[in-house]
Amino acid sequence: MEGTNSVIGTQSHPLYVNIHIESKELAMIVQFLLQSNIYFKVVSPSSNSTQLEKSNDSPSNSLKKSVVKHPLSKYKDIEKVDSILDNHLANGKNPDMQQVSQSLGLSISVFKRIFKETYGMSFYEYYLSKKMTYAAELLLKGLRGGLVSEMIGYSQPIKFTKMFKKHFGITPKKYQLQYKSASGISL
Numbered sequence: 001m002e003g004t005n006s007v008i009g010t011q012s013h014p015l016y017v018n019i020h021i022e023s024k025e026l027a028m029i030v031q032f033l034l035q036s037n038i039y040f041k042v043v044s045p046s047s048n049s050t051q052l053e054k055s056n057d058s059p060s061n062s063l064k065k066s067v068v069k070h071p072l073s074k075y076k077d078i079e080k081v082d083s084i085l086d087n088h089l090a091n092g093k094n095p096d097m098q099q100v101s102q103s104l105g106l107s108i109s110v111f112k113r114i115f116k117e118t119y120g121m122s123f124y125e126y127y128l129s130k131k132m133t134y135a136a137e138l139l140l141k142g143l144r145g146g147l148v149s150e151m152i153g154y155s156q157p158i159k160f161t162k163m164f165k166k167h168f169g170i171t172p173k174k175y176q177l178q179y180k181s182a183s184g185i186s187l
Contacts, residue, residue, distance in 0.1 A: 080104065081115070085127055089134055092153040097123050132167040135160070140179055145172040 021029060081100060088095040100123070101111035112123065119126050131152050138148045149160035164172045 081123075085130055088127075089131060089152065092151055094153055095127060128163075128167070132164060135164060135172070136168065136175065139172050139176050142176075145176075148172065 081104070084100055084103065085095055097111070098108055101108045104111065106114070115123050115126070121129070135148050135152050138151065139145065143151075145161065146157045149157040152160070154160040154163075161171055164175070168175060170178070
């Protein structure tokens with residue numbers, strides 16, 4: 001997908017700016033924004049979006065902050081979902097929405113509604129965003145794509161590669177290479 005444009009910004013907040021960039025420059029710009037503790041959202045032309053935020057050294061800490069929560073959330077316990085999802089990510093397992101909603105004492109329909117209001121996306125979209133953000137962090141630490149694929153619960157590396165490319169617009173290997181060339185760091 002080289003040559004396609006991406007947009008960094010938000011659609012609804014007056015303090016944010018939309019910036020159109022080439023996908024080949026995306027990894028370098030994302031790394032700069034992460035290092036500078038600047039909130040951003042990457043939106044690809046295929047209307048898949050990823051929200052990322054400056055991360056601490058620990059992937060667990062960065063995952064807790066990977067999406068900005070809706071400030072008017074009426075149900076504060078919904079944020080416990082982050083720790084549940086982090087636990088699933090650490091074990092390379094996909095969460096069961098029914099179990100998560102039951103652990104919060106909510107019916108699945110109420111859970112879905114409150115979750116969407118709080119996070120601005122579905123439970124699956126949010127988990128996938130966290131999963132891909134975590135994968136990107138592992139790749140930037142120099143881990144090979146096959147190992148990252150296994151660590152985050154993909155049984156076949158090709159499925160991980162396809163999802164990563166759909167999410168970020170480039171393959172995991174190209175993502176690593178762009179980061180390496182942009183930062184001068186040896187992976």
